[in-house]
Amino acid sequence: MKRALITGVTGQDGLYLSELLLSKGYEVYGLIRGQNNPKFELVERLVPGVKLLTGDLTDMSSLIRALNVSRPDEVYNLGAISFVAYSWENAMLTTDVTGKGVLNILEAVRLYSGDDPAKVRFYQASSSEMFGKVQEVPQRESTLLWPRSPYGVAKVFGHYMTINYRESYGMHASSGVLFNHESPRRGFEFVTRKVSQAVARISLGLQDTITMGNLDAKRDWGFAGDYVEAMWRMLQQDTADDYVISTGVTHSIRELLEVAFARVGIEEWEHLVTQDPRFMRPAEVELLIGDSAKARDVLGWTPKVGFEELVGMMVDNDLALQRAQARL
Template identity: 85%
Template sequence: MPRALITGITGQDGLYLAELLLAKGYDVYGLIRGQNNPKLDLVRRVVPDVTLLTGDLTDLSSLLRALEVAKPDEVYNLGAISFVAYSWENAMLTSDVTGKGVLNILEAVRLYSHDDPNRVRFYQASSSEMFGKVQEVPQRETTLLWPRSPYGVAKVFGHYMTINYRESYGMHASSGILFNHESPRRGPEFVTRKVTQAVARIHLGLQDRIVMGNLDAKRDWGFAGDYVEAMWRMLQQDTADDYVVATGETHSIRELLDVAFAAVGVSDWSGYVAQDERFMRPAEVDLLIGDPSKARDVLGWKPSVDFAGLIGMMVENDLAEQRALTGR
């Protein structure tokens, strides 16, 4: 039975990946930060067969202890402070966890497998936010990185550190440069879930409007459940490498609103949406669209859920959730 350790198991990617690995017969371990983690019950409910270990990406010794217990064949580093807007408010903590945390887990894996650098295969969750002020459209593995947020800068550090450990120590260390990927499990602070949750509440008469920032920003949105399959496929390759994981399509926030409101029968949402400068980023990333051809050609991966299907899935989930909460 193969064994895997997942950091960041409390997030949407961690949950979907754990489900995937369990279905493939893995013995799965998940790293939880803090004994009173508010998402502990969620993880236990969704993936009860996962063995949970306490650890922290900022504490190398705790990572070494987790590796000694899990004895993994594969390590998936999904742990990060992943809300981009928050990274301006706390750039230091974001750098420590999202950036230096990658160095800590890489070093822990190196020390744990010092006798055989390929004993553990490592996956790093890199991000399309690394492209920031995009220098090429679409963005691919060779596109110059120009991050526009402390989060993006931290992800660049982790990305290049992963490459450095691969080249310096011969580790099987791969990075997935994942473009925006969403699901009903996405936190409500992220724009897609913010919209779908608000649309559900507006439809049920629970709120009057939604307040947004930049409506013209464009993103390449896919389904998180599809993207964790790409992560797993990377670690099944004989040679470690880096891959863009994306749909190859881009949609604006306005299109997101179009599709979400259409799911509840509203064709003109202008009366339900307001804008506020508080939700504008200090340095905006205007256009992200990935070229997933390498992942398609080498990994045999392609997305199964399109944009309309993704947003429709999320609105339907939020309608059910809000009805259950309010009895409407």
């Protein structure tokens, strides 16, 4: 039985990855931060087979303890402060967790592995936000990184540190440069879930309007449940490497709104949406679209869930949640 340790296990990726690994017969350990973490019960309810350990990416001693307890064959570092807007408000904490936290877990894995640097296979969750001010369309593994947020800068540090540990110590360390991936388990602070929840509430008469930022920004959106399979496939390769994971199709925030409102039968939606400069980024990333040909050719990975299916899945989920809460 293989053993895996997942940091960031409480996020959407951690939950879907846990389900995938458990279905493959893994013994799965999840790292959870803080005492009395409110998401403890969420993990226990959705993936009860996961063994939870307390630890923090900013505390290497806790990471070493977690490695000694879990004795993993694979480590998936999904932990981060991942809400881009928040990274401008607290750039220091974002740097400590999302950037330096990668160094901490890499060093902990290196020390744990001893004389066998490839003893533990390591996955780093890199991000399309690293491309930022895009220098090439579509973006691929060789595209110049030009991050446009503290979050993106921190992710670039972690990405290159992963490459450095692979090249310096011979670790089996791979990075997945994941483009935007969403699900009904996405946090409410993210734009896709903000839209799906608001559309559900508007359709039920529980909310009048939704306030947005830039409606013209474009993203390459996929389903988180598809993307975690790519993570797993990377660590099954004989040689570690980096891969762009994306759908190769881009949609604007405006299109996201249109599909979401159409799901609840609202065709004329413009008057239900207002814009507020507070929701505009200081440095916008206008167009992200990935070329995942390498993942297709080497890993045999392709996305299964399309954009409209994904948005529909999220809106339907929030409709059910809002009806239950309002007892409609």
